[in-house]
Amino acid sequence: MFRTIPVASVFAVLAALACQPAGAHVVNAKKGNVKDASFDIVTAEISVDAAKNQLVFAMSVTGTAGAVKPKKTGKFEGSNVFSYVWPTRIDPSEVGFEAGAGILALAVTTHPDFDDTPLFDTKGNDWHSHWVVLAPDEACGKGALKVRDIPPGAKPKLPKTWPGVPLLIDSPGYAPRFAASTVKVRVPFDDVSNFKGVAFDGVTAGLRVGASPHQPLLCVVNVFDVASGDLSLPGKAE
Structure with missing residues (x-):
């Protein structure tokens, strides 16, 4: 059964991270605590590929990664999104x-009821990547x-590949790769060395x-699984 992880104290958790000892670049998760094996995390990882100046985001699950997608509702409002996320x-x-x-x-992410990648063809319900900015909201x-x-009338700084929706979201077109139990995304940066050790x-x-x-x-209406169990961000990119 899917479970909801309490995240009310997420900012307190993040603030405390600076005082925590360095973790490993792989976060090992408790297995078997999610009914759907496609979302039952085994490991989460961010590795630094200095030769290609890329961060490599990877996640493995007990089942087949990407096998389960939301059912189409036929409308935008109330539709669902399934996701693999690296906070x-x-x-x-x-x-x-x-x-x-x-x-x-x-x-x-994948969602059959709308397209939020106007600069890239994701062929409807295919999995695709986003940068998102998350914040708590009791609503x-x-x-x-x-x-x-993005509040009405606000003009925040946004990436060049922002898809034009009123959210802090980017659609950079980094193609996720699925192989059996693993999903992986390579993300280029000007200087990837800046992110060594990031939580x-x-x-x-x-x-x-x-x-x-x-x-x-x-x-975020359902948190299926959290690699650390408590959203403490124990991993360190290496």
Whole structure:
């Protein structure tokens, strides 16, 4: 059975990370605690490929990664998103958002009811990648997170590949690769050495589109699994 992980104290957790000892570049998860094996995390990893100037995001599950997708609802409002997510302590400014805007995460997502990759052809329900900025919002549920909304009239700093929706989300077109139990994404940077030792975690989750663009638009409604078990971001990119 899917389980909801309480995240009300997420900012307190993140603030405490600076005092924690360095972890490994792989976060090993407790297995068998999620009914659907496609979302039952075994390991989450961020590795630094200095030769190619890339961060390599990887996650393995007990089942087949990417095998389960949301059912089509036929409309945008109330539709569902399934995702493999790496929350990080990378500052959002590193990928084109305002500094300190929230929790920057790389997400591999699929959703059959809408297209949020206008610059890239994801062929409808195919899995694709996003940068998202997460923040807590009680409107999504007690202790729940959302992809941060852009208020009406606001003009925040946004990446060049922002898809034009009122969210702090980017559609950079980094193609996820699925192989049996593993999903992997390679992300290029100008200087990948800046991210050695950055903290991260691994999450599988379901999100839901709200009925209004600002009430809020995209909530995390089900956290299926968290690699660390408590969203403490114990991993360190190496």
